[in-house]
Amino acid sequence: MAIKTLLIANRGEIAVRVIRAAKSLGIKTVQVYSEADEDMLAVKLADEAICIGPASAAQSYLNHDAIISAAKETGADAIHPGYGFLSENADFVRAVSNAGLIFVGPDADLIEKMGNKIAARQTAMKAGVAVVPGSDGAISDLDEAVRVANKIGYPVMIKAAAGGGGRGIRIADDEASLRRLAPQAQAEAAAAFGDGSYYLEYVVVNARHIEVQVMGDGKSAVHFFERECSLQRRRQKIWEEAPSATLDEATRQELCQSAVKLTQDIGYVGAGTVEYLYEESTRRFFFIEMNTRIQVEHPVTEAITGFDLVAEMIRIAGGAALSMSQDDIKINGHSIEVRINAENPMMQFLPSPGVITSLACTHAPEVRFDHFLYEGYAIPPFYDSLLGKLIVHGKNRGEAIAALHEALENTMISGIETTIPLLIALAKDDEVKAGQVHTSWLEHWLEHNIENIKP
Amino acid sequence: MTDIQSPLPGTFYFTPSPGEPSFKSKGDAVSEGDVIGLIEVMKTFIEVKATQAGTFDSYVVDNEQPVQAGQVIAKLS
Known part of the structure; x- marks a missing residue:
C-alpha cells in the first residue's frame, strides 16, 4: 500500500531532506515540531505542521504517544524517523505498527537484533562476515590467554569480564607483555569486581x-x-x-x-x-x-x-x-x-x-x-x-x-x-x-x- | 542582592544529575568560582559559576527550564 501522507518525526536538516524526497514522490507531508521549533524550515516546507510538545526532546521528539497521536490527528499513514531520536527505538516502532501505521524502516525485531552488540556480532558471524577477533568467552588462565592471543594476533586488549565502561583495559603488544599485564588485570578485576576473568580482543591499530x-x-x-x-x-x-x-x-x-x-x-x-x-x-x-x-x-x-x-x-x-x-x-x-x-x-x-x-x-x-x-x-x-x-x-x-x-x-x-x-x-x-x-x-x-x- | 546570570541560552539545571540535591541551598556560603548550576546547550553541559562571593539566597528559575543568555538564574544575598 503506497504511502499517501508521511509524518516526519524529526527536525533540522534531515526533516527538510525527507520532505524533499516525499514531495518528489507526490506524497503529502506532515511535520511535527516542538514549541522551540515553530520557525524551523521544515515546518514552512511541509504541507501541514503540528506541535507535539515543549522544547525538551524527551517531551516532544522522543515522546512516542505525542507523535503517534499527531499522525492519527493529521491522517498520516506513515512515519519517517530520520536519524537519531526514535529512529532505532524498537518500542516506538512496535507502537507505530500497533497503531496501524507504517514505520519507514525495518521492523522492531530487526532493530532489536541489530541494536544489541552481542546479537549483531553473532548474526554477522553467521553470515560469514569477519568480526574483530576475540576470545570466545572469559579467560582466567594465563597459558590459555597466550594460546588465544597467538591465534587472534597482537596487539590484544585485555578487558575485565565483569568490568564496564573501559575500566582497567590494558593493551599487550606481544606475548611477554601479555604475560606481564594479564595477571595485573586479573588481580585488579578480582579486587574490584570479585571476578578476575577477562576477555581478549584484537586491537586494530590506526583503524x-x-x-x-x-x-x-x-x-x-x-x-x-x-x-x-x-x-x-x-x-x-x-x-x-x-x-x-x-x-x-x-x-x-x-x-x-x-x-x-x-x-x-x-x-x-x-x-x-x-x-x-x-x-x-x-x-x-x-x-x-x-x-x-x-x-x-x-x-x-x-x-x-x-x-x-x-x-x-x-x-x-x-x-x-x-x-x-x-x-x-x-x-x-x-x-x-x-x-x-x-x-x-x-x-x-x-x-x-x-x-x-x-x-x-x-x-x-x-x-x-x-x-x-x-x-x-x-x-x-x-x-x-x-x-x-x-x-x-x-x-x-x-x-x-x-x-x-x-x-x-x-x-x-x-x-x-x-x-x-x-x-x-x-x-x-x-x-x-x-x-x-x-x-x-x-x-x-x-x-x-x-x-x-x-x- | 547579587544576580547570577546564565552565560548561554539553553536548559538550566540546578542539580548535578536527576534526583541529587541542588548545587546550593538558601544560606550556603558561596565562593567566587563555585558551581551554581548547569546549562545544557546543544547537548553539551556548561557549568554556571559564581562570579563573586556571597551567601546563597535562591534559584529564580525552575529546574530544567529553558533560559536565555543573560537571564538571571539565581540570587546571592
Whole structure:
C-alpha cells in the first residue's frame, strides 16, 4: 500500500531532506515540531505542521504517544524517523505498527537484533562476515590467554569480564607483555569486581572507519558501495567521503559483498549501513555494527551513484520492491561531505546557538548544501549543533577536495560561530589530501594544529 | 542582592544529575568560582559559576527550564 501522507518525526536538516524526497514522490507531508521549533524550515516546507510538545526532546521528539497521536490527528499513514531520536527505538516502532501505521524502516525485531552488540556480532558471524577477533568467552588462565592471543594476533586488549565502561583495559603488544599485564588485570578485576576473568580482543591499530550503504526490500538486497568516515572528533564524524581513498578494487568488492550478504541473510527492509573497522596494513576489515536507519552522510553515496536513497526507502516502506538491481549501481567520481556545526573550534568547540544574520552559499553544480537555515532564523539551543552538510562531487578525489575548499570559502553563515574554519584547514592539510588518516587522526591533529585554523 | 546570570541560552539545571540535591541551598556560603548550576546547550553541559562571593539566597528559575543568555538564574544575598 503506497504511502499517501508521511509524518516526519524529526527536525533540522534531515526533516527538510525527507520532505524533499516525499514531495518528489507526490506524497503529502506532515511535520511535527516542538514549541522551540515553530520557525524551523521544515515546518514552512511541509504541507501541514503540528506541535507535539515543549522544547525538551524527551517531551516532544522522543515522546512516542505525542507523535503517534499527531499522525492519527493529521491522517498520516506513515512515519519517517530520520536519524537519531526514535529512529532505532524498537518500542516506538512496535507502537507505530500497533497503531496501524507504517514505520519507514525495518521492523522492531530487526532493530532489536541489530541494536544489541552481542546479537549483531553473532548474526554477522553467521553470515560469514569477519568480526574483530576475540576470545570466545572469559579467560582466567594465563597459558590459555597466550594460546588465544597467538591465534587472534597482537596487539590484544585485555578487558575485565565483569568490568564496564573501559575500566582497567590494558593493551599487550606481544606475548611477554601479555604475560606481564594479564595477571595485573586479573588481580585488579578480582579486587574490584570479585571476578578476575577477562576477555581478549584484537586491537586494530590506526583503524579506518569504512561503512557500506545497503538497501533491502525483505526479498533481495543491494549495496551502494562504501563511505569512509575516518575523520572524527569524540566519535562524531565530521568529514565523510565515497568511495574510500584506501580500498583497492578487490577489497572493495569483498567488503561490499559481505555487507549485502548480511543484509540479505536477515531479510532486511529499508536503508541500512554496515559499519567496519579497516586495517590498512593487512587490508582486513571487521564488522562493528549495523545502523538500521538513513545516516547523516548518505548524500555522498547519492552523489556517486545517482540514486535518491531517502525516496527509495519511502517507496519500499510503502510496499514497493527495490527499484534497482546491483548491476544498475555504479561509482561515478568522488564525493565528500563535511558537517557544519554551530560550534567554535577555537574555543573547545563551545556551542553557538543564535540568530543567522546573513547566509550566502555557492550554487555551483558540483555542490549540494543540505541545511535548515534562512536569514533571521534563530538556531535553538536545545538540540544538536548540526547546521547543515556541504557535499561536493568531483571526477576524482583531488578535484573533490579542491571543490570542497572553494565551496567552504564561499559559504558565509553570519551571526553565530561555525566549524567552517576548521573544515577549511582540513581541506588544505597534506595528510588529508593524501588520504593518510584514521579514526584518531583528527583529535591528534587538533592538539597540534589549532593555530592553523583561521577565523 | 547579587544576580547570577546564565552565560548561554539553553536548559538550566540546578542539580548535578536527576534526583541529587541542588548545587546550593538558601544560606550556603558561596565562593567566587563555585558551581551554581548547569546549562545544557546543544547537548553539551556548561557549568554556571559564581562570579563573586556571597551567601546563597535562591534559584529564580525552575529546574530544567529553558533560559536565555543573560537571564538571571539565581540570587546571592
